[in-house]
Amino acid sequence: MWNDLMVVQIPIVEKILRTIAVYVLILVLFRLAGKRGLAGLNTFDMVVVFLLSNVVQNAIIGNDNSLLGGTIGAATLIAVNAGITRWLARDPRAARILEGSPTTVVRDGELVPGALRDLALRPSELEHAIRVQNGDNVSDVARARLEPDGQLLVTLRAAEQSATKGDVEELRERLASIERLLTDLAADRRPPR
Template structure:
């Protein structure tokens, strides 16, 4: 029994190469699928992720069901992912190539023609993201863009943005000034 758990049934180099090849394939597939695939996992996306993991399992492990073989595959996946992540953090050109660039979907309160269609993004998803980020509708958005990591970043028009603490403090000071002026005017009238 212990021998079956620890005896790697295919060469370790093959297991590492299989894992790297499958990682690269999935990376390419997600890159081709586009940012929309990362934006928010709906039911269909979850089904694909679960099935995808099952489909590529044998490509990674081969004819090896050992505990050590699985550990080698897991360590390889984590190491490769860590290496790629660090590489992308240091090399903007590699990040642009592998992840893509941001896509503007709303500009000056209007949808960018074809952007939603190209990203396979539904208007309801865009509207939801706008509401989550304190907007009311597309017309109140200065700019919205889908980032390579799938996040939708919304910048509201200045008139649509919530008041900040600085805004409230400025208003408080202005009100105090008005109150002082009114008090002075009332005092002048009494004289």
Template sequence: MWHDLLSVQVPIAEKVLRTVGVYALIVILFRLSGKRGLANLNTFDFVVIFLLSNVVQNAVIGNDNSLLGGAIGATTLVAVNAALNRWLAVNERAVRLVEGKPTTIIEDGRLLTGALRHLALRPTEVEHAVRLQNGDDISMVAVGRLEPDGQLVIVLKPSEQNATRADVQRLETRLEAIENFLASLATDPGHHPTES
């Protein structure tokens, strides 16, 4: 029994190469499938992900069902993923190569239908994402971009943005000046500050 658990039935170098190859293939497939694959998963996307793990399982493990063989494959996957993430963290060119560039899908309150078609997004999906980010309607959006990681980033039109603390502070200062002016008029009705 212990022999079967610990005896690697495929050469270790082959197991590592198989794992790296399958990892690279999956990264390329997700890159080619587009940005929506990671953030806006629908039912069909989940089906593909679940089936994908079964489809590539034998390509990773080969004819090896040993515990040690599985541990080598898992360690290789984690190490390759960590190395890729570190590379992407320090190399902007690698990020563009592996992840791509943002795509503008909303401009001045209008959906860019060509970009939506290219990304295989439905207008209802975009409308839902805008509502999740406190936009009531697409017409409120100045610019909306789908980032390489699949996240929709929107910038509301200035007239639609919430007030900032600085805006509130300016209003409080103006209100205080008006109150002071009115108070000075109440105490000296014959004096007008503009007369001095």
């Protein structure tokens, strides 16, 4: 029993190399699949994720079912992911190559021709993102873009944006200024005593 738990059944270097190779392969596959795959997991995406983990399991662990072997694989995945994340945070060019760049899907209230088709993004998904971000429809949008991480960011036209606390405070200050001017004007028009 202890032998099965603690004895790594393939060389540790091989275990580490297998894990890194599978990580890179999955990264490339997701990059080729595009941003849409990250935008929101629907039922089909969930099926792929579940099956994908099972499909690559043997490629990572090989003939090793030991606890220590699994721990080495998990630690390698976490370390490689942390290293790549830090690298991408420091190197914008690497981030652009590995993650891609944003894609504009709406400009000035109009859909960008072909953008939804190229991203395999359904109009209903775009409409939902617009509603979640306080818009009513595409015509309310100044710009919407799909970020490399799958986030759909919507910027509403200025007239469609909700008032902020700063907007309300600025309006109060202007009203107070107008009230002072009106009071001063009324005082100037009073007949002298």
